[in-house]
Amino acid sequence: MESSFNDLGLKTVINASGKMTVLGSSILSETVSNAIKDASQDYVNIEEFIRTAGSIIADHTGAEDGCPTNSASSGMTISVAALLAKKNLVEIESIPFINHTKNEFILQAGHDINFGADIKQTIRVGGGNVKLVGAVNEVQSSHIVENIDENTAGIIYVKSHHTTQKGMVSLEETIKISEEYNIPVIVDAAAEKDLTTYINMGADVVVYSGSKALEGPTSGFICGKKHIMEACREQYKGIGRLMKVSKEGIAGLIASLNQYENLSSNPQEQKQEMEKLSNKLNQLHGLSCEISKDEAGREIYRASIKVKNNCYYTASELSEKLQNGNPAIYLRNYYANTGQLFVDPRPLKEGQIDFIIDRFYELLNKS
Ligand SMILES: *Cc1c(COP(=O)(O)O)cnc(C)c1O
Numbered sequence: 219m220e221s222s223f224n225d226l227g228l229k230t231v232i233n234a235s236g237k238m239t240v241l242g243s244s245i246l247s248e249t250v251s252n253a254i255k256d257a258s259q260d261y262v263n264i265e266e267f268i269r270t271a272g273s274i275i276a277d278h279t280g281a282e283d284g285c286p287t288n289s290a291s292s293g294m295t296i297s298v299a300a301l302l303a304k305k306n307l308v309e310i311e312s313i314p315f316i317n318h319t320k321n322e323f324i325l326q327a328g329h330d331i332n333f334g335a336d337i338k339q340t341i342r343v344g345g346g347n348v349k350l351v352g353a354v355n356e357v358q359s360s361h362i363v364e365n366i367d368e369n370t371a372g373i374i375y376v377k378s379h380h381t382t383q384k385g386m387v388s389l390e391e392t393i394k395i396s397e398e399y400n401i402p403v404i405v406d407a408a409a410e411k412d413l414t415t416y417i418n419m420g421a422d423v424v425v426y427s428g429s430k431a432l433e434g435p436t437s438g439f440i441c442g443k444k445h446i447m448e449a450c451r452e453q454y455k456g457i458g459r460l461m462k463v464s465k466e467g468i469a470g471l472i473a474s475l476n477q478y479e480n481l482s483s484n485p486q487e488q489k490q491e492m493e494k495l496s497n498k499l500n501q502l503h504g505l506s507c508e509i510s511k512d513e514a515g516r517e518i519y520r521a522s523i524k525v526k527n528n529c530y531y532t533a534s535e536l537s538e539k540l541q542n543g544n545p546a547i548y549l550r551n552y553y554a555n556t557g558q559l560f561v562d563p564r565p566l567k568e569g570q571i572d573f574i575i576d577r578f579y580e581l582l583n584k585s
Pocket residue numbers: 239288289290291292333376377378380406407408409426427428429437438
């Protein structure tokens with residue numbers, strides 16, 4: 219099984235894990251990679267390009283305006299900086315320091331996630347101070363309301379499978395509070411598929427990744443209220459420069475947005491593939507396999523592999539053996555410590571399921 223990375227001495231990677239930054243996020247369609255190639259071979263006025271991208275983002279999200287970024291995390295940082303420094307050049311140049319104390323961002327304790335980096339850091343780099351409210355398994359509206367004071371600059375709401383899925387204040391309720399107290403809400407929707415709902419609900423700012431649900435290149439975007447998006451774009455004269463979005467990234471992002479409606483994912487077909495894999499793996503000693511729906515309720519069906527006590531390897535050992543092989547197979551191993559591994563069908567290429575089955579047989583048939 220060949221990979222263009224083999225020339226550099228790197229192993230072919232079979233990604234059965236998901237859209238993971240650590241594995242190179244997404245692979246691009248012909249259309250998107252051609253758009254990137256074309257952009258890479260011409261000059262453009264970047265400021266105009268960013269503004270044009272902003273209106274294309276607005277068309278796709280229903281927001282007033284938008285701003286392309288190099289990732290969702292930089293989108294968070296730039297949004298925070300924009301709310302604090304606005305379009306004031308001196309303040310833009312002073313971020314992450316700010317000459318007043320109205321820089322606190324309220325974050326529910328169950329939203330205090332690490333997506334590969336700590337979300338609190340993305341807020342601090344933009345000049346924000348994080349005020350965690352409530353407990354990791356329970357936050358009530360009063361936790362938010364009673365923490366609002368003269369220093370509150372905004373509320374950060376994380377819509378993600380990484381957050382605590384129960385006991386949190388809903389986005390609807392958060393937006394209601396924000397409107398009552400006239401405080402903006404930034405929604406981190408990095409990996410979400412739905413590009414319109416949160417804007418539609420009244421969020422001031424929503425941030426997405428370009429390389430997750432959108433299946434685009436390393437990129438991201440911010441959408442929301444016009445005056446905030448103008449301020450976001452201005453941050454490229456300050457902290458945004460450290461995270462500048464490339465012309466290739468913008469071109470790829472636009473092409474990804476334009477193809478998004480027609481992006482065919484076929485959950486039912488993927489489910490059948492996962493059933494085939496499950497049936498095969500169930501014949502192996504020490505494994506018990508079934509189909510499970512995504513824990514955050516998305517339309518994703520994964521094969522859930524329970525590694526039983528009588529298996530020759532533990533789940534963590536098995537995951538490591540698969541990663542150390544060549545090609546390297548990466549399963550979704552968040553729950554390996556509980557004896558469970560998952561196969562995510564979405565990033566798999568043609569023929570790779572059979573390869574995974576073969577590897578399991580090689581590892582477990584002999585034992
Ligand atoms: C992936 C993710 C991010 C970071 O996205 P990048 O585009 O990789 O910077 C931020 N927040 C959440 C909730 C994520 O899932």
